[in-house]
Amino acid sequence: MSGKYLVTGGAGYVGGVVARHLIEAGDEVVVLDNLSTGFREGVPSGASFVEGDIRDAAKWLDASFDAVLHFAAFSQVGESVAKPEKYWENNVGGTMALLGAMREAGVRRLVFSSTAATYGEPEQVPIVETAPTRPTNPYGASKLAVDHMITGEAAAHGLAAVSLRYFNVAGAYGEHGERHDPESHLIPLVLQVAQGGREAISVFGDDYPTPDGTCVRDYIHVADLAEAHLLALKAARPGEHLICNLGNGNGFSVREVVETVRQVTGHPVPEVVAPRRDGDPAVLVASAATARERLGWSPSRADLAGIVADAWEFAQRHAR
Numbered sequence: 001m002s003g004k005y006l007v008t009g010g011a012g013y014v015g016g017v018v019a020r021h022l023i024e025a026g027d028e029v030v031v032l033d034n035l036s037t038g039f040r041e042g043v044p045s046g047a048s049f050v051e052g053d054i055r056d057a058a059k060w061l062d063a064s065f066d067a068v069l070h071f072a073a074f075s076q077v078g079e080s081v082a083k084p085e086k087y088w089e090n091n092v093g094g095t096m097a098l099l100g101a102m103r104e105a106g107v108r109r110l111v112f113s114s115t116a117a118t119y120g121e122p123e124q125v126p127i128v129e130t131a132p133t134r135p136t137n138p139y140g141a142s143k144l145a146v147d148h149m150i151t152g153e154a155a156a157h158g159l160a161a162v163s164l165r166y167f168n169v170a171g172a173y174g175e176h177g178e179r180h181d182p183e184s185h186l187i188p189l190v191l192q193v194a195q196g197g198r199e200a201i202s203v204f205g206d207d208y209p210t211p212d213g214t215c216v217r218d219y220i221h222v223a224d225l226a227e228a229h230l231l232a233l234k235a236a237r238p239g240e241h242l243i244c245n246l247g248n249g250n251g252f253s254v255r256e257v258v259e260t261v262r263q264v265t266g267h268p269v270p271e272v273v274a275p276r277r278d279g280d281p282a283v284l285v286a287s288a289a290t291a292r293e294r295l296g297w298s299p300s301r302a303d304l305a306g307i308v309a310d311a312w313e314f315a316q317r318h319a320r
């Protein structure tokens with residue numbers, strides 16, 4: 001049965017891909033985005049677009065919506081360390097307003113983009129949802145605060161909610177790929193080096209307690225992630241806040257990512273070692289057992305070379 005969904009942040013990378021999947025499934029999609037980091041052309045065709053802020057969501061939300069998928073946020077770890085107030089204001093303040101607007105309008109279903117950054121430096125990998133949450137940067141802290149807010153909203157006001165804790169999202173889907181301005185994420189940056197748009201990739205720290213000294217992350221294809229959102233909409237139960245990690249369960253170091261880009265693109269990628277970036281945990285790798293059990297989700301595009309190949313194809317089409 002098709003539904004009507006408000007997608008906040010749907011002009012961004014992940015929100016755009018999820019909106020596209022909803023449209024392909026026959027759903028009606030309204031994208032609410034203030035274009036602070038997103039792009040008008042990132043809104044998939046077939047979606048209605050409202051240029052506006054989640055703090056004003058009450059203007060557009062009404063009981064005709066079946067659910068909200070909430071992607072709108074600032075999400076750069078390094079920036080959050082330098083400007084924490086920006087993250088509390090937008091991610092926490094904005095979501096508080098959105099939850100209020102949903103309550104007012106009687107929209108009682110939510111899927112929220114949480115993050116691996118809520119865990120901080122893990123004691124054990126792969127990380128399970130019951131692991132301690134000790135974020136090492138304000139970005140992760142702001143997302144954890146929102147998760148707590150949603151837990152309360154579900155318990156007190158019967159919200160049906162799922163938080164999806166993404167690990168490192170990568171790859172592309174059709175016209176939708178990763179693009180930040182200025183670019184800040186590892187894979188698109190390495191691809192820019194392969195394209196000749198940058199001289200070298202800076203490896204942020206090579207003295208971490210990992211096999212090659214560089215940080216290890218769990219890269220998940222954005223289309224696998226999108227499929228989890230459609231499953232989460234169905235799995236959400238009134239009064240329950242379900243939290244699921246989304247990752248492949250495989251860790252790749254920064255150096256392994258750089259090497260994969262060399263292999264996939266056939267281009268040289270010079271690297272230089274730079275200081276550690278504040279707030280970066282050494283290793284983030286997911287256990288996605290809960291997503292498998294509760295959502296019936298399993299990733300089908302787990303191969304890093306395939307993920308990089310999709311991102312490369314997108315980067316070549318959108319070279320700047």
Ligand SMILES: NC(=O)c1ccc[n+]([C@@H]2O[C@H](COP(=O)([O-])OP(=O)(O)OC[C@H]3O[C@@H](n4cnc5c(N)ncnc54)[C@H](O)[C@@H]3O)[C@@H](O)[C@H]2O)c1
Nearest residue numbers: 009011012013014034036037038053054072073075113169
């Ligand atoms: N990309 C990742 O690796 C990753 C990993 C974990 C979690 N996440 C989360 O997923 C979500 C989407 O991330 P992304 O990579 O697509 O980022 P993005 O920057 O491409 O998209 C975020 C979108 O939200 C919009 N936005 C921000 N604040 C807004 C506001 N107050 N009102 C309306 N719109 C607003 C931006 O304009 C942008 O289009 C974020 O919540 C992020 O924290 C991303």
Ligand SMILES: O=c1ccn([C@@H]2O[C@H](COP(=O)(O)OP(=O)(O)O[C@H]3O[C@H](CO)[C@@H](O)[C@H](O)[C@H]3O)[C@@H](O)[C@H]2O)c(=O)[nH]1
Nearest residue numbers: 075077115116117167168184185186202203204215254280
């Ligand atoms: O020029 C660069 C950029 C990044 N890195 C490293 O590459 C890794 C990945 O960095 P990045 O692509 O910026 O992603 P993360 O900082 O790991 O954060 C992403 O993944 C998190 C979950 O793991 C999400 O919460 C965030 O929203 C999302 O941006 C990190 O170890 C960085 O230190 C470099 O060495 N050089």
